[in-house]
Amino acid sequence: MELEPKKKRExxxxxxxxxQSPLERIKNFNEVPLGYSEETAMLEASxxxxxxxxxxxxxxxxxxxxxxxxxxIAEGKFMEAARKLKETNSLPAVCGRVCPQEDxxxxxxxxxxxxxxxxxxxxxxxxxxxxxxxGQISIPEVPSPNGKKVAVVGAGPSGLTIAGDxxxxxxxxxxxxxLHKAGGVLVYGIPEFRLPKSIxxxxxxxxxxxxxxxxxxxxxxxxxxxxELFDEGFQAVYIAxxxxxxxxxxxxxxxxxxxxxxxxxxxxxxxxxxxxFPEYDTPIVRGKNVAVIGGGNVAMxxxxxxxxxxxxxxxxxxxxTDVEMPARIEEVHHAKEEGVQFKLLxxxxxxLGDENGWVTGMKCLRMExxxxxxxxxRRPVPIEGSEFVIDVDTVVVAVGTMANPIxxxxxxxxxxxxxxxIVTKDEKGETTRQGxxxxxxxxxxxxxxxxxxxxxxxxxxxxxxxLSGNEQTT
Amino acid sequence: MNKIIEKTDLSENVVKMVIDAPAIAGKRKxxxxxxxxxxxxxxxxxxxxxxxxxxxxxxxxxFQIVGKTTAKLATLNSGDGINDLxxxxxxxxxxxxxxxxxxxxxxxxxxxxxxxAVALREAGNRVISIIGSRTKELLILEQETKxxxxxxxxxxxxxxxxxxGFVSQALENLIQxxxxxxxxxxxxxxxxxxxxxxxxxxxxxxxxxxxxSIMVDATGMCGACRVSVGGETKFTCVDxxxxxxxxxxxxxxxxxxxxxVDQEKEAFEKFRCECHGT
Ligand SMILES: Cc1cc2nc3c(=O)[nH]c(=O)nc-3n(C[C@H](O)[C@H](O)[C@H](O)COP(=O)(O)OP(=O)(O)OC[C@H]3O[C@@H](n4cnc5c(N)ncnc54)[C@H](O)[C@@H]3O)c2cc1C
Ligand code: FES
Numbered sequence: 178m179e180l181e182p183k184k185k186r187e188x189x190x191x192x193x194x195x196x197q198s199p200l201e202r203i204k205n206f207n208e209v210p211l212g213y214s215e216e217t218a219m220l221e222a223s224x225x226x227x228x229x230x231x232x233x234x235x236x237x238x239x240x241x242x243x244x245x246x247x248x249x250i251a252e253g254k255f256m257e258a259a260r261k262l263k264e265t266n267s268l269p270a271v272c273g274r275v276c277p278q279e280d281x282x283x284x285x286x287x288x289x290x291x292x293x294x295x296x297x298x299x300x301x302x303x304x305x306x307x308x309x310x311x312g313q314i315s316i317p318e319v320p321s322p323n324g325k326k327v328a329v330v331g332a333g334p335s336g337l338t339i340a341g342d343x344x345x346x347x348x349x350x351x352x353x354x355x356l357h358k359a360g361g362v363l364v365y366g367i368p369e370f371r372l373p374k375s376i377x378x379x380x381x382x383x384x385x386x387x388x389x390x391x392x393x394x395x396x397x398x399x400x401x402x403x404x405e406l407f408d409e410g411f412q413a414v415y416i417a418x419x420x421x422x423x424x425x426x427x428x429x430x431x432x433x434x435x436x437x438x439x440x441x442x443x444x445x446x447x448x449x450x451x452x453x454f455p456e457y458d459t460p461i462v463r464g465k466n467v468a469v470i471g472g473g474n475v476a477m478x479x480x481x482x483x484x485x486x487x488x489x490x491x492x493x494x495x496x497x498t499d500v501e502m503p504a505r506i507e508e509v510h511h512a513k514e515e516g517v518q519f520k521l522l523x524x525x526x527x528x529l530g531d532e533n534g535w536v537t538g539m540k541c542l543r544m545e546x547x548x549x550x551x552x553x554x555r556r557p558v559p560i561e562g563s564e565f566v567i568d569v570d571t572v573v574v575a576v577g578t579m580a581n582p583i584x585x586x587x588x589x590x591x592x593x594x595x596x597x598x599i600v601t602k603d604e605k606g607e608t609t610r611q612g613x614x615x616x617x618x619x620x621x622x623x624x625x626x627x628x629x630x631x632x633x634x635x636x637x638x639x640x641x642x643x644l645s646g647n648e649q650t651t
Numbered sequence: 652m653n654k655i656i657e658k659t660d661l662s663e664n665v666v667k668m669v670i671d672a673p674a675i676a677g678k679r680k681x682x683x684x685x686x687x688x689x690x691x692x693x694x695x696x697x698x699x700x701x702x703x704x705x706x707x708x709x710x711x712x713x714f715q716i717v718g719k720t721t722a723k724l725a726t727l728n729s730g731d732g733i734n735d736l737x738x739x740x741x742x743x744x745x746x747x748x749x750x751x752x753x754x755x756x757x758x759x760x761x762x763x764x765x766x767x768a769v770a771l772r773e774a775g776n777r778v779i780s781i782i783g784s785r786t787k788e789l790l791i792l793e794q795e796t797k798x799x800x801x802x803x804x805x806x807x808x809x810x811x812x813x814x815x816g817f818v819s820q821a822l823e824n825l826i827q828x829x830x831x832x833x834x835x836x837x838x839x840x841x842x843x844x845x846x847x848x849x850x851x852x853x854x855x856x857x858x859x860x861x862x863x864s865i866m867v868d869a870t871g872m873c874g875a876c877r878v879s880v881g882g883e884t885k886f887t888c889v890d891x892x893x894x895x896x897x898x899x900x901x902x903x904x905x906x907x908x909x910x911x912v913d914q915e916k917e918a919f920e921k922f923r924c925e926c927h928g929t
Contacts, residue, residue, distance in 0.1 A: 355870050357688055357695075357735040365868075394737035396870055400674055421872040425884065432877055432884060432903055434910045441873035449694060449867070455921050458694035458720060459867075460914035534906025581871050583889070 191293040192221040199514040203484045206369045206452055209511060210274075210299075215255070218303040222251035225295045228287055233297060236285035238631035239266050243282055243297055250300055259308035260315065262301060267341040267384075268334060268630065270309060270376045271363060273302025276627050277505050309379055316386050323347035325644050328411040330397045330584060333361020334626045335417035335617030337381065338633030339640075340389040346641055350388075351411075353395040358448065361419055363626070365448040366440070368478050370485070374447070398583035403591075403613065413612045413640045416591075416599060417633065418584050420618035424577040426470070430528030431574070435462055435536040439475045439575035446482050461486065464571025468492045468539055470525060471575035472502035477509060479573040480517050491517050492567065496524040496544050496557040520567070522546075524557065529566065538566045578623050588613070598622055606636035614640055652732040656709055661791040662784075664716045665759055666725050667701075673708030675700070675738045681770040682744030682861065682893055685710070686869045688735040689723055696720050697866045697888070699763040700739060710738075713762030713791070719918040726926070740869050741892045744859070748775040750833035753825065754800070755818050755847055756782045757839025761792050763861055764838040765799070771836075772799045779830070780804070781821045787812035819846040832856050837896060841905045848896040860896035862887045862904060865911070879903050 195211045225247040233243045249258035262269040278298035286294035329336045332354035340350045360377040423438035445451040449459035467483035469476050472495035483491045522544040529538035543563035546555035580597035590610035592600040599615040606614040616632025657669035684699045702711035716722050756764035761782045772778045783806035784790040797803045804821045805813030835858040837847040844860045851858045864876035864887040871889035881898035
């Protein structure tokens, strides 16, 4: 009896994800992967061998019970699968799309050792979408308020996660968000074609239904300080302001018109919907020859946005080789399919401009790989006399981000490290100031959605412990 | 949603609005600004907070109709709402008793320099104001400025009122008269600020300018607002908006302000057609 299905399982290959074709999709901003059908999802779910001691869970920063939700999908119980996911992951529709599963759960999947892992991310997305599209999102029962107030600064994945967790424990939670919309990088950074904004909106709406208050346009450090939040009666504050400040390369001509930080380029396009200009009021430069500097996910998002805005030539300029590129393989693959030109082992050293101050060219050096550096990757070294110019009219600098000092600089007793990130005592997010916790990119530096969420979860239980402890002593 | 409490036309294309914004009104200091977004599809634009009334919970803005967003804003009336209002942003003006200060305002910049004059006066300075416009009809806040200044000089480019000439020439005259000036605050169009800086530089008079860079988030997240000051890149929204004018690269500022001229024209035209069409 046992043998039959097992044999069958082994025959089923990992189910491919249906996608918009490259030629079609570069003309629109719609999502590229289309999602599994019910049949495909069940078939893919049937590949999971339901390990007694599942290794996949150890690869998940929020401990999703992966075999359990997959089993439910295999049985056709899609709503229940979604609920199972939501027991530990408050944003499954987001994570199913943007998590680097290949480095996490899927990497640990036992099937990966012999062949291809179960497509855990795609199944997660399927279940979450199924529930959302059904319109029957269940709102769990929230305990009656315990009378304690927690403030969350920043409505990115970390802030949203902790807010959901704390409200479910009976806390009164208010999120203060600097921008006019909640979601953090999910709304301003990651493009529509990778993460439809309606999904983020639905998740935010869900939290509001749970009772989380979200105050937008509230820049903490300006409108109110963290100290003032305590004065107003909050008993704990969680800081999750991300690593939002852009890094530039400080090379000559970098302030010429037509040169953007990735943050600005993506914010204009995603948050402000500049790709729909003039229907929406925010403009963006629709360059013909666009160079994006960097090799991470942010660079891939920028270059693929440039293509969709009508670029004839869209380049990735990266100083190492594709082996060292930090972007997800899937994203690089998508970018290549769409016609992005990769100029590897290339580093810009200066920009050239015209009489109107507009960028016209980028002076570059060719590089070669030398000895490994501190990160263990081989250091790129310029090749002498290799200078050449690439003609460009738009440039997007995507070489990283750093901490925004507004909150740390205006909060007393909050220690930061040399780079300006908030120092925490342990992974529960306790900072050097009592009652103040922090997590996500503002602690780790630019990382991932799921790690930011994981930090929010841990801090939620730490804050719960802290505030319950208070009760006992008073 | 923030409600407009009062709306006044100060001249044919300059509008003053008092907006309900209690939290901002309670916090704001001279020199700071807000970012507003009118509606769902709107863009985010920065505007200086000209005045605030913490008791009434209101802030005042003054803007000139220069493009689609300001034109659309001008169509709103008291009782209407503005979707998003974020602030107070930027560093407050450094206010001290410097001695004698000259506040120079050009065009709608008069509205921006006015609250600074108020704060400087309160700090004990002797305040001389020079305010100017192209022509008499476009001059704003004359009486208000007069009330907070020890001396007021009004200029018009066409000589229709007051001194015939630019504010910079009036300032030059003041210096020639032997007036001992400890600090100048100059706010207005880029060419005006540049010329004022050229006037004060040879005399070593520190001159503070307030820059009107293009902004998106206005919290230091995007770099849209970057300017070069003393050879260093600064973000107007968090490091400014005020800088030492003698260090500002005005050419760069002017060229970056032109980055979207074509799109701005397109949007403005479309808006005007839609407005007239209905
Ligand atoms: C373009 C791009 C693509 C990415 N792609 C992926 C991906 O595919 N997969 C993945 O896992 N990760 C990806 N990441 C990384 C991931 O998005 C981040 O690690 C994650 O969003 C961090 O979450 P967070 O909650 O710490 O901060 P953020 O998402 O940065 O949210 C911080 C929030 O705080 C607000 N804020 C800042 N200052 C203040 C203040 N003073 N007062 C009030 N609010 C404030 C901000 O406006 C923002 O909304 C990407 C990042 C970018 C930029
Ligand atoms: S407006 Fe974005 S950094 Fe200043």
